[in-house]
Amino acid sequence: MAKANGKAPQKKFRIRTLSADQWDRRKLNRLLGKIEKKKILVLGDIGVDRYTVGAVERISPEAPVPIVRVQQENLKLGLAANVADNLRVLGGVPLLVGILGKDHAAEDFKRVLKAAKISSSHLIEDSDRCTIVKERIVSDRQQLLRVDYENSVEISEPIEKAIRQKIEKIMPEVDAVIIEDYAKGLIQERLCQNVVRLASQLNKMVAVDPNSKTPLSFYKGVSILTPNTKEAEYLSGISITNSQSLCAAGMKIVQETDCQFLVITRGRDGMALFRKGRAEVCLIPTYAREVYDVSGAGDTVIAVLVLALVAGGELEEAAILGNLAAGVEVGKRGTATVSQEEIRQFLQEVSRKI
Numbered sequence: 001m002a003k004a005n006g007k008a009p010q011k012k013f014r015i016r017t018l019s020a021d022q023w024d025r026r027k028l029n030r031l032l033g034k035i036e037k038k039k040i041l042v043l044g045d046i047g048v049d050r051y052t053v054g055a056v057e058r059i060s061p062e063a064p065v066p067i068v069r070v071q072q073e074n075l076k077l078g079l080a081a082n083v084a085d086n087l088r089v090l091g092g093v094p095l096l097v098g099i100l101g102k103d104h105a106a107e108d109f110k111r112v113l114k115a116a117k118i119s120s121s122h123l124i125e126d127s128d129r130c131t132i133v134k135e136r137i138v139s140d141r142q143q144l145l146r147v148d149y150e151n152s153v154e155i156s157e158p159i160e161k162a163i164r165q166k167i168e169k170i171m172p173e174v175d176a177v178i179i180e181d182y183a184k185g186l187i188q189e190r191l192c193q194n195v196v197r198l199a200s201q202l203n204k205m206v207a208v209d210p211n212s213k214t215p216l217s218f219y220k221g222v223s224i225l226t227p228n229t230k231e232a233e234y235l236s237g238i239s240i241t242n243s244q245s246l247c248a249a250g251m252k253i254v255q256e257t258d259c260q261f262l263v264i265t266r267g268r269d270g271m272a273l274f275r276k277g278r279a280e281v282c283l284i285p286t287y288a289r290e291v292y293d294v295s296g297a298g299d300t301v302i303a304v305l306v307l308a309l310v311a312g313g314e315l316e317e318a319a320i321l322g323n324l325a326a327g328v329e330v331g332k333r334g335t336a337t338v339s340q341e342e343i344r345q346f347l348q349e350v351s352r353k354i
Contacts, residue, residue, distance in 0.1 A: 013247035014280040018316055020287065020350050028321060028347060032340050034311035036091040040303075041170060043163075043195065044080030044180030044187065044209075046098035046123070047132025047150070048109050049335050051076070056139045068139055075112050078134055080180035082335045083209075085116050086303035089337040095174060097122045097166050099159065099186055105131035105149065122170065124162050126155070132184060141333070152184045160191055171198055175310040176205040178302055181218075183211040189218045196221045207306045209298055210235060216256045224261040224309075225253065226302050232264045247281050250274040261315050265301055265326070271319050282316060284323050287350045300329040300338050324350070 054068040077085045084094035096118060100106040102125050109131055110120050133149040155163070163186075171177070177199050181187040192208075199206045205223040212227075212234035219225060233240050236249035246264070254262050254274050262274040270286040301322040308318035324346050325338045 012279065013244070013251070015243055015247065015283065016280070017283045017285065018320070019285055020353075023320060023347075023351075025347060025351050028317060029344060031308055031311060031313045031317055032321065032343060034313075035307035035340075037093060038091075038176070038307050038310050039093045039095060039174040040087050040306060040310075041095045041097065041167065041174040041177045042080050042084045042087070042180065043097045043167065043177065044083070045132060045182040045184035046081040046096065046100070046109070047078045047134060048105055048112065049076040049078035049082070050074070050108075050133055050135040051138055052135060053138045056144075066139070066144060068137055068144065075108055076335050077109075077112055077116060077118075078335060079132060079182050079184075080178075081109070081113065081118075082337075083178055083180055083299045083303050084118055086300050086337045087307065088116060088118055089339050090303060090307055091340060092303070092307050094118055095122055095170050096120075097124075097163060097170075099124050099126050099129060099155065099163075101125070101129045101131040101151075102127045103131050105133045122166050124159060124166070126159050128156070129153075129185075150184055154185050154188060160188070163191060164194055167195060168198065171202060171204065174204065176207065176306050178306055179206065179208045179222075180299075180302075181209060181211040181214055183213040187211075187214065187218065189215070192218045193220065205306065205310060207302055207309075209302050216253065219257045219259065222257065222259050224263065224305070225257060225259050226263045226265060226298065226305065227253070228265045228298060229267065229269075243281075246272055250281060251279070263301075263305065263315075263319055263322075265298060271323055273315055273319055275315065282319075284316070284319055286323060287327050287346075297326045297329050299335070300325045304338075304343070 051074040053072050054070040056066040060067050084096040087094040113120050129151045135147040136143050137145040207224040208219050208222045210227050212231045232249050236252040238249040240246050260276050264272040271284040273282040304322040304325045305318045308321050324343050328338045328342045
């Protein structure tokens with residue numbers, strides 16, 4: 001992590017906490033109702049999450065490893081496709097742009113995508129790449145092993161050109177753009193900045209779920225960034241150990257990217273919200289249920305955030321809904337989606353406790 005142990009710049013920040021007793025529940029419920037049919041362009045690495053589930057009854061005689069007797073196999077949409085699925089379940093309309101290989105996994109992906117009623121018409125096939133697959137071997141609710149099939153080399157110029165043409169064609173009809181950067185070769189600086197320029201010309205919001213391996217210059221000029229704490233540390237070069245270092249790291253990212261909003265997701269510590277030009281940080285505590293699996297929580301957060309913002313919500317309102325959605329998602333196994341009704345129920349549940 002670049003300069004992870006560096007000292008945070010000395011600067012005064014105003015910190016305020018927006019706890020549940022300050023929320024306007026009626027307004028939040030109305031905002032949820034306004035996210036229906038919002039069209040969101042989702043650009044990013046896509047793939048299949050495969051869950052191979054079975055029972056362990058003995059150790060292999062060939063090596064000191066468990067033998068898993070497979071009982072079932074579940075396929076789910078992974079990476080940026082999981083964001084698209086979250087948008088769809090919430091009532092939005094995702095337009096997914098990404099790359100598949102020409103292989104069996106690509107057929108699996110398209111089959112699951114069709115079952116989710118998400119269009120595959122904006123996907124591009126590249127015979128030089130394999131379709132990303134993340135296979136998890138699970139027994140008795142415990143993950144024993146994960147096997148990744150992927151190719152992380154930078155995309156070729158012809159593929160990049162085809163991606164740009166897809167984006168240019170559908171950008172005018174969408175309400176916002178989400179870029180999911182998993183550092184698998186698709187999101188390059190030239191492509192990212194091209195999307196930012198085109199979106200700016202059409203007055204569209206661009207939200208990015210960044211990757212710690214990617215230079216901040218890739219994200220220059222985006223509307224909103226949603227790193228987790230570890231990613232924020234890497235991107236800023238500041239180790240986040242207290243409120244002051246949190247504020248300094250956030251402000252550095254905002255200054256270097258010129259983004260309008262920054263939302264740092266902090267797990268059990270909730271969220272930290274930053275706005276361009278303000279030396280103020282708004283903290284939203286977490287209200288998660290029992291945490292079962294945190295995978296995919298960031299996908300749920302950015303989907304809810306963007307839908308709420310394009311529906312006319314303020315940053316704080318959108319973040320509260322995203323926080324609640326994440327609280328529901330982490331109580332589910334593996335990558336999962338969250339519905340409007342689940343968010344409403346959790347909002348009511350949290351409200352009853354204050």
